[in-house]
Amino acid sequence: MTPEEKNEVLFGSLVMMFHAAGMQQMGKVKNPATDTLERNLEAAQMSIDILDMLQAKTTGNLTDEEAKFLQNMLKELKLNFVDEAAKDKAPGTPS
Secondary structure (H helix, E strand, C coil): CCHHHHHHHHHHHHHHHHHHHHHHHCCCCCECCCCECCCCHHHHHHHHHHHHHHHHHHCCCCCHHHHHHHHHHHHHHHHHHHHHHHHHHCCCCCC
């Protein structure tokens, strides 16, 4: 494996790690350690912010495929975050 190929794999793994953390923090998937759904929107926002920062810092240095992958992962996280945040604001929603 070339250093470039290794870096592509590592970049993808890093993005997926923060994506998975964000989905878990929003309560969309179970925490594998506790086998329960846990919800912490502040932590989820931090995961999204880290990926936003990564996108800003790597602009112009990613392949088209890497840039699109990061963009799609961020889009999915942000849409799910908006959905979860709206649940907190819905009338009759327990706090």
